[in-house]
Amino acid sequence: MAKNLKMKSARAALDLSQDELAKKVQVTRQTISAVENGDYNPTINLCIAICKALGKTLDELFWEEESK
């Protein structure tokens, strides 16, 4: 899977660390790291939570990205 740079840059734009985002989203820092690095295939509920924390929509952060 490809890295999710859209997510990484949306997070950077809000000046959040992986750990801070993880807390907002109720997940571990490692999970956030893995999602950004495309190491796995997150749940849609997690994607939605990430989108809301970053003020983006699913299409903006997850469409076409992991579409392989």
Added chain:
Amino acid sequence: MAKNLKMKSARAALDLSQDELAKKVQVTRQTISAVENGDYNPTINLCIAICKALGKTLDELFWEEESK
């Protein structure tokens, strides 16, 4: 979780059975049924595959729906 009626109606619009969609998406009919009925929390890759099979985007089928 709430039922995903957007997905159900997008599938109906293409006159596909759950089983036919399941085959296109390489998953079991039970999984499609569970997703439509909101019985669980699918993977983003599965959501993307479903969107592509139905000619829709993530925002169209999965945004706000399961946002709880």
Added chain:
DNA sequence: GGGTTTTGTCAAGTATATTTTACAAATTTT
């Protein structure tokens, strides 16, 4: 109204998403 296809659901199993603990490399701050 019987036959066929479609859908809901359930129980038991397998695969994989996510956690926990932990350490080192990289980056930022002072």
Added chain:
DNA sequence: AAAATTTGTAAAATATACTTGACAAAACCC
């Protein structure tokens, strides 16, 4: 350049997505 923060990664454990097989109710055709 040392201290502090952020990030990549890994192994073992746990939770949960997804499968397989199967049965009954509902919906569609004849």
